[in-house]
Amino acid sequence: MFKNAMVIGKFYPPHAGHAHLINTAAAQSDNVSVLVLGNRFESITVADRAKWLAAEFADTAGVQVIGMRNDCPEDYHSEEIWKAQAELMRLALKSRGVTAVDAVFSSEEYGARLAAAFGAGHVLVDQSRTTYPVSGTLCRDDLGAAWPYIIGPARQELATRIIVVGAESSGTTTLTTGLTGRYRTRFPRLADVPEYGREYTYKKFEALQRGKPDARLGDMVWTEQDFGRIGARQNAMENAAADACPLVIADTDSLATTLWERFYLGERSYGSFHAAGNLPQRDLYLITDHDGVDFEDDGWREGEHRRADMTEWFKETLTDEGHSWILVSGDHERRMATAVEIIDLILARRSEFTSPPWATRTVLEGVTA
Structure with a gap:
């Protein structure tokens, strides 16, 4: 068991694959901080995404959802951008009293590098999306087709x-x-x-x-x-x-x-x-x-x-x-x-x-x- 785990994502919109990732982290950790990182250019607010995830995991012990606005560009080849992104995450955690994490759970290739930035271990979860064949991109491209995969609280408001x-x-x-x-x-x-x-x-x-x-x-x-x-x-x-x-x-x-x-x-x-x-x-x-x-x-x-x-x-x-x-x-x-x-x-x-x-x-x- 890990003491403090972290899951990050845009959750744009939150779907069953995200829920599987969070549930996997919760099963292996005492506490899981879920960071919702959205920017001003996206159609759904960070507050709404965080609210839906909090409702979905209201009865899951140890899971806290943290919304953090993140207008920093993405560039996986830039050390400076990596630092900027990591600092946003660190301060989001700090705002909720979390000063260290010992595991980062992700389904992405960048997960290992992110975990290293926090001095944590990396747990890769279903990178091929075989358990839940869905992605945020799929949801945004065809909401109707992806609807059964959207988490319940989000379906109600979307x-x-x-x-x-x-x-x-x-x-x-x-x-x-x-x-x-x-x-x-x-x-x-x-x-x-x-x-x-x-x-x-x-x-x-x-x-x-x-x-x-x-x-x-x-x-x-x-x-x-x-x-x-x-x-x-x-x-x-x-x-x-x-x-x-x-x-x-x-x-x-x-x-x-x-x-x-x-x-x-x-x-x-x-x-x-x-x-x-x-x-x-x-x-x-x-x-x-x-x-x-x-x-x-x-x-x-x-x-x-x-x-x-x-x-x-x-x-x-x-x-x-x-x-x-x-x-x-x-x-x-x-x-x-x-x-x-x-x-x-x-x-x-x-x-x-x-x-x-x-x-x-x-x-x-x-x-x-």
């Missing part, structure tokens, strides 16, 4: 999330279904995220009818607890979709659940607010316009007379919460065109990983993105 909301019978499910079908050709693992509140309503009504066979929809009594369960389950479904695919298209969310709670129980009911207070980043809300859409009474809807109010509530709430939203109007083709135009641009931006000119690429033999 996923592009498009949320479709709207009043009853305003076309939310139709638009969500259309968008999901279109983008599934590009993202085969794109999951359906339906409106859980509707499924919950079916189950609640079935339970009511078991005790009262002649019950009607209006006989159901809604509670704060009902909306709390709906909101929590909606979050879980959305996050499961983000775990599976870098794109999420959801037919409502727990923030919308708070408005339906308001609709049924009034201003002073807060059962779903906890769920809505723990939302990950939203890239865009699409509000389906009720105007020009005939109300379709499928036997489960009760809000025809309040569709205008609900549409306004969505606009007000998303504005107050600081979210990006677009009102989509017109026929289905026009709504799809509006949504696709902006979603394509968001996807292009979210999947772009910038790097400085000195950055090296790791190409794995026999592995294609």
